[in-house]
Amino acid sequence: MEAAAFFDLHSRSADSRDVVTIHAGLCSITADMEFSPDGRRLAVWDSFSGSRVEFFDTVNGSRSGISSPITGGVSGALGSSPVAFDRAWRTLAIVSASPTSFTKAAIPSAGNNVQLLDPVTGGEVVRLRDEYPSLGFNAVALSPDGRYVAASEVDDVGGEILMWDVITRKLVARLLPSSTVDSTQFDTVTFSPDGKIVAAVALADNVVHLWDVNTHAKVSTFRIPTDWARxxxxSPDSRILVIETVSDIQVWDVNSRKKLRTLSTDFGMEVQNIALGSDGRILAASTRDSTAGELLLWDIGNGKRITDRHYTTALGGVAFSPDRKTLALCADSGTISLYKVDRLRQAHD
Incomplete structure (x- = not known):
């Protein structure tokens, strides 16, 4: 891949175009992506069927990938993320399956290992597993400081969130929807940016659960009155929670547990992926139907739509660069587009 196909995310002097296209085999409607803290690397993975994490250098166009020691491939449920980084990108956490000890016929989208890797070398730091039998994990998250890793585990009666201390490598908590064993399966898990809260989506009852990271006590719940929350x-200040459902996006106040607004798609398109800029103000969403897709941007402070861009293919992952100047978008055609955010806004105005 030639360097001329890229613009420098910092100087923008290498290319004057508003959008640059990267051909990436991992791009699909189930792909996800994340920029490194300095914006010079873009990680891409397929949350449903991928077997590696690919990294693109956004300055010179080079590509590299981590495929080993990921045993059996990255495995995750649709809407979940089997890949996570800490804030500084010192650690990469991956849910992976081991064919010798895991029966995929039971839960096709789960893996039975949580691996912590060096995102530069791909070397394994530690491999975590539950001491009790289960059907595996389908989502993983790292706390911003990299101290804790949380994973959504599935067993024959439901599921729970397991949390380990990365330094001691000890399991420190089993988080359930209630004080008793619950049949709910969690499909998504994440930490708040301040590192104080771990949150997970319970698919069966469409409820988002929040726990205190230090005490492991339940903090609050958000019951979603519409379609599947996934x-x-x-927000960067941890005060706002944005919830993606199949049909819309909901903005909630964490402290009051009140819904502030609902952001809708066009033409009944399904929401596929969301990303929030580092200022907590601009929200991007990719949508799709059977033949097309749409990129939408809103100001979540007032709910105003600031971009709507139509495509002839379904869309997948979306991510902002740390400086909020670049938006990466994954299309089902197998390409990543890098857009200049200010030009997207100007085109809408």
Missing amino acids: AIVF
Whole structure:
């Protein structure tokens, strides 16, 4: 891949175009992505069927991938993320399956290991498993400081969130929807940016659960009155919770547990992925139907739509660069597009 196909995310002097396209085999409607803290690397993975994490250098166009020692491939349920980074990108956590000890016929979208890797070398730091039999994990998250890793585990009666201390490598908590064993399966897990809260989506009852990271006590719940809730994103100050459902996006106040607004898609399109800029103000969403897709941007402070861009293919992962100047978008055609956010806004105005 030639360097001329890229613009420098910092100087923007290498290319004057508003959008640059990268051909990436992992791009699909179930792909997800994340920028490194300095914006110079873009990680891409397929949350449903991928077997590796690919990294793109956003300055010179080079590509590298981590495929080993991920045993049996990255495995995750649709809407969940089997890949997570800490804030500084010192650690990469991956849910992976081991064919010799895991029966995929039971839960096709779960893996029975949580691996912590060095995102630069791909070397394994530690492999975590539950001491009790289960059907595996389908989502993973790292606390911003990298101290804790949480994973959504599935067993024959439901599920729970397991949390380990990365330094001691000890299991420190088993988080349930209530004080008793519950049949709910969790499909998404994440930490708040301040590191104080771990949140998870319970698919069966469409409830988002929040626990205190230190005390492991339940903090609050958010019952979603619409379709399947499958992804959650906190604002940078941890005060706002953005919840992605199949049909819309809901913005909630964490402290009051009140819904502030609902953001709707066009033409009944399904929400596929969401991303919130580092200022907590601009929200991006990719949507799709059977033949097309749409990229939408809102100001979540007032709910105003600031971008709507149509495509002839379904869309997948979306991510902002740390400086909020670049938006990466994954299309089912197998390409990643890098957009200049200010030009997207100007085109809408």
